[in-house]
Amino acid sequence: METTIYIRMRNRVQAEPEEKVLLKDVAQIIAPEAVLSNIKTMMVHQLTPKDRNIVVIDVMKVINLITDTFDDCEVQTIGPAQTIIEVTFKKKGVSIPFFLLIWFLLFFGSAMAIMNFHDDVSMKSVHEKIYTIITGEKDAKPLLFQIPYSIGLGLGMILFFNHVFKKRINEEPSPLEVEMFNYQLDLDNYVIIHENKESMKRLNDDD
């Protein structure tokens, strides 16, 4: 009787350098009990230093591997058509001076940016005008308005990013987390096309 094997490639897996990547690492598998453990331990790829840090395993390779070993079986694939193997070299920590540099870059950068913005839109005269509207007096330093405004400025940014010092207001991801996710997705898509030799075959290659 012909057996059906279902496989679903994982999106992204991490592996150590020089690791033997097994099929169960790169895919979820449903198969009859008799062959399951055999399939799970099939070696899909042997990582070498030549692979650098990203390897793409195409589902075609996996199907090929399975049908080579088991003659009368049908492979059904569900989900993504490839898995990205990320080779994790010894994890480098964040370098503190570098981090501090970026922190202060952002700090003084945004301070400068907001001052330029205020100057650009004549925020000062608007503040003075608002002060005059409310109180009827003129004041070149309407600090009663400006200090709450400045603190509110920071509060608004925290509110937008939904981070009150890591405490969440609710469980939805913040726009920045969504943005990070999209960025990662774009990177993955790029890698899938560019690291996968099969998907970029040149028909008339002169070399």
Added chain:
Amino acid sequence: MTTIKILVVLFVGLASGLAVGSGFVAFLTVLGVIPRLTQLSKTMKMIHQYEWAVILGAMTGVLASLRDPELHISSYFLIPLGITGGIFFGMLAAALTEVLNVLPILVKRIRLDGQIIILIMAIVFGKIFGAIFQWLYFVHH
């Protein structure tokens, strides 16, 4: 002749108002500040009220900047005005930063995944510092 002049002026005024007003709401829509607020407060149903709040707020601003009214009320009214105005500008600034997509790239470069909060705080404190420094010192020199 004067009637035509008046009509032309009316028309030009209306047209420019229309352009500025639609630009303003388009800007707000692109930055997605209002959806973000409704998402945080779970008040999607009140979205039309929020639209009216924006429109009425803009109209009040127009009135205040064109007619120079004076209310002669307690100056402590300025505190809530300042805070709410600041929060709104802060959200605009945050949304702009986010549109420019700088942070995801930066975080990936320095391998700081999961701790974007620190970088956000750098920006937040930078903004507060910049603003307070400007009002206390910078503008008077």
